[in-house]
Structure formats: structure tokens, C-alpha cells
Amino acid sequence: MFFSYRISVLVTILWPIPILALNIYQYLGLGPPETLAGVIGKEYGIVSLSGMVIIGTIIYLLYNRLLWGTGASMQSERWMGTIDVLFLTPASRMSILLGNGVSSLIEGSWWICGVFILSWFLFGIGITIVSLPALIITLISTMLALISLGVFFASFFILTRAAEQVAISLQAPIRYFAGVAFPVSALPQFLQFISYILPITYGIQALRKTVLTGATLPNLLGELSLLYLFAGVLLFLGYCMLRIMENKAKKDGSLYQY
């Protein structure tokens, strides 16, 4: 798409900026940046308000991109009428999904860098990166966990077109519970458990630590372990669900309905 429609390269980088601006200026409306940074830093250990919002929003948008790129790839194959011709080939379903995931990951990588750099320029971020390998590993781990989530969702997209509505309806709650625009610790205690069963929460926390507080790999072991655990579990569940849903779709004939 990026070679066919060159304007989409520019648009892809520009479109998140208004969302970021909205989130950042919502805070700035409450008081001067230094005061807010002081409060947030004291309460939650985050030193850069705009950095907190930018990282959270970018990872959330990345989650959407990987979910729709991987999970909903089955839906778009269904719309295009290519799902049945794909399923006729000997290629494994997991390889098709992971292939979509990897291409979304490659697209996501340059896109993340582009949006981050532009946001840094426009809003300023108090960056403290001590370990570049930690940053790269954290980013890749987060993407792997999100791709696995997409693979898990893909099985539902094979079974029913309603999966799209379910995925859309989950967007707002996930945005809220993952701590996209505020730290998870700001949520009421009894709601925080929801945050901690979402892989995106750990990706956001790990990246905030790496970029904003200079965390190195040993400081990130907790988050990284959980991200890999999520990736492994979701991939396994995704594989099982894919087989079950494909068989069900072949029994009731819903595979090629669009």
C-alpha cells in the first residue's frame, strides 16, 4: 500500500498527532507542566508528562495496528474472497497469521519511530535512555506479545463476522485499563487486576521505564518475562482456537461468508 499510495506514508505518521495533542493538552489544562510533572513524578515515579502520554498512546495505537493487521487479517481475507483460496493451500494457518503479524511489525516499527520523533519535536519528551539494547528488546517483546494477541483473536474472525464488533467494542476499555494516558496505579485498587491481565499494560510500563527513567534490562525483567509469558500462552491458545474455529466454520459453511 505504501508504494501504491505514497500520500499514505505521510498520513500514517500525521494522523496520531491530534490524538496525542488532545491527551497532552487535557493535562496541561489542569496546571503548568512543571507542577503536573512534579505531582505525577512524586505519586507515580514518571518524570515526563508528555512522555508518559506519548508512549502510552503510541503503544495503544500499535496494539490496534497489530490486532487489525494480524487478527482481522482473516476478516479482510474474507471480504476479498481470498480466505477460501488461502485455506486451499498447504500453507499452515499459523504461518499465514504470523506472516501478517510480521509485516504489521515491520510497518509498525518505522511508524512508531516516525510518530515518536514527530511527537518529540512537537511536544517535547524528557528522554532518559541509558540502554539502547533494552529499548530495542522491550519494543520487540511488546510487539511479539501484541501479535500473539492478534493471532488469538484471529480464530474468532474466522468463525464469525461479529468478531469485528467485539474487537471494536473492546478498544475503549483496553485504552482505559492499559494506562494509556495515565499510570495504572491511578486506577482504583479493585480495578487494577484487569490492567494486569492485559499484555499491553506491561509493554507500556516497560517502555516508559526504558525511555523516561533510564531503566536497563535487569530493571525490566518482570515486565519482559510477563510479555514473553503472554506471547507463549496466547500463541498456543491461538493455535488451538484456530483449529477448532476452522473446523466449526467448515462444518457450518461460514468460512467463506462475508
Add this chain to the structure above:
Amino acid sequence: MGRRDKNNKSIALMLQGFDKVVSVLTNAIETINLTKVFEKKAKISSRGFSRFFRRVKPKKERIMAVDHINVGIKEGELFGVLGPNGAGKTTAIRLLCTLLVPDEGTANVNGFDITKEAEKVRASVGVVTGGERGLYWRLTGRENLLFFAGLYNVPDGVARKRAQELIELVELQDRADDPVEKYSRGMKQRLHIVRGLIHDPPILLLDEPTLGLDPASARVIREFIKEKLQKEQGKTILLTTHYMEEADQLCDRMAIIDYGKIIALGTSKELKERISEVEILNINASNVKEDVKIRLKSLNGVKDATLRILDSTTGEAGIIIHTDNAESVMPSVIQELVKAGVEIRVVEEKKPTLEDVFISLTGRKLRD
């Protein structure tokens, strides 16, 4: 039962089983009681709010899409499945290529069972579904072929060579490197067909390959299927269609399918000979009203009468009469038409077509 009878029965069963084994071994495709049932929710009869308060779970309606089909298709044969829309043709193809799971029975495709060896079946068949969808429209024709070649594990060098050969075979070489979104309907159809051939399968399943094409493009596709695919390359081809001319022109043998059941099986000649005792009168007339059909059907010697309105303003219509003896029934038919105020233009006795075979078997036209 005496000992001799028991022995005879055992021998008969053994021979039946042996026959079955031989046919499975020699046939490229063999279906054994192949059945597919779909369930859909039946409508709830109550209206308005009462349906929410009745707490009645809607019953499921079973639709027999493919009904215990038993067919054997020989290697190298071009076998047709002819039937109206909704007869079960596409469902049968989807069962054979493992996109659907049968509810009863099974089939062997290229010696592999469709339920137990699905992957081997998929590697043995090329499926052509056609239409506007089913291709990646942002990729070029060549890129589409290479993509699918990769999914079929065709080595790179072989894939490139084969893609070029196939592109030339269907005369798409001038447009092979244009995005598919810029192709005409006929070009997309040709690309669909060669996409089904990219992994060089021995068996092709073509689902209405000329649907929606103009007559010239359809003719090109049909010639390609018959001359190149069957005669030159020796592919076994199962083709579904609701165009009787297509089945007549292309198929070595065919099955006529209606409501999921095979109602006739044989060569075109054999099927037409089934109704050779039925003669056909073809009448072209104007000022024809709908009740003429009922009046003609009530005449002695008329087995069936169908009406096709050609122009509703002038009442111009084609009337087809099925009868045992066209010569003897013609006077009474003409008399009845004159009584009804019909202006007769042409009366001719016609040779039976596959459409006539279908009408004689089902009482309906193929395109009703």
C-alpha cells in the same frame, strides 16, 4: 436361506466390494454417499412483542444441500455438474476440495480421503471459483501467481517459469504486470484459472468458470478448458455450470443435480435419449396471456407446457410443449391457442436439449 444362497450372497457382496475398490483405485474422484446438511433458524410465527414474551426457541431447519451423492469421475475426464442456482453444485465442489466437512459419506480425490487426508487432497486439486473476488487486487497478475506458488511450496525458479507459461497460455502477457484492480472481468477470470494451475495439480474443480462473462470471453474460456487443459494437459476436470450449452459443448459426461440430488447421469447423448420419447413443439406467438399455459397443459397428449414472455407489451412469448407425439397434438394445441386469441407466428418441432431433459425430470426450467 440355504447354503448355496448364502454363498451366492457372500460372493455378490465381495464382488460389490471389489467393484468399489477398483472404482476408487481407477477413478480420479469418487464420492460415496456424500452428504452435507446446513441448519438455519426457522422463522418464528408470532409477531411484535409477543415473540419476546413467548420464550420460544426458534427451531432449526435442516437444508439438505448435497444429498447422498455417488459419482465416479475417471482420470482425464471432463465431467459436468449441471443444475439451477441453489442445486448444490458449489457445495459439492467445496466438499471435494475440503473447504466443507461432510455430514455423511466421504469422497476420494486422487486416491486421498477428503476427511482423513485433507492436506493431500488440497495439494492434488486446483480450484477455480471465479468472480470479481478471490484475487489480491493491489498485486499484479504475476505477483498473484507467484504468491500462490509460494503457498503451494513451488520452488522460486519453477514458479517464475510456470507463471510466465501460464500467463502466455491465457494471453495475459501484455497486462501481467498491471495491478489486478485494472483488469476486466474476463481477464480476472483467466487469471483465476491459471491461479488454479500454478502448482500443476492433476485435478481441476471449476465452479461456474464462465459466469458473468460476455459470450466472446466465455467462448475463449471454454475452448481453453477443452483444448488446453483436458486434451493437451490431460487434466481431470469437474466443472459446474447452469449453462446447458456449456455442459453440452464441453463435458464427456455429466450429472444433473437438483435440490442436492443427482437426478440423471450420463453423456449428453444418453441424457437426451432418455427423453427421446418426448417430442417438443416450439411455438413463437404474440398476444399470449399467462393462463394459456394452464389451458395447454389440460389438453390430451400434452405432458408439459412452459411459457417464456419475451415482450410484455406485445405479449410476445415462446411456448414449449412436451408431448409423446408432436404431430398428433399439434392441431389441438393450435386450436386452443387460436381460441385464446393468440397470434401464432412460428411452430416447429425441436430436438431435445439438456434443458428439456431437466424440465422432463423436474417440471421446471433450468433458469427458474
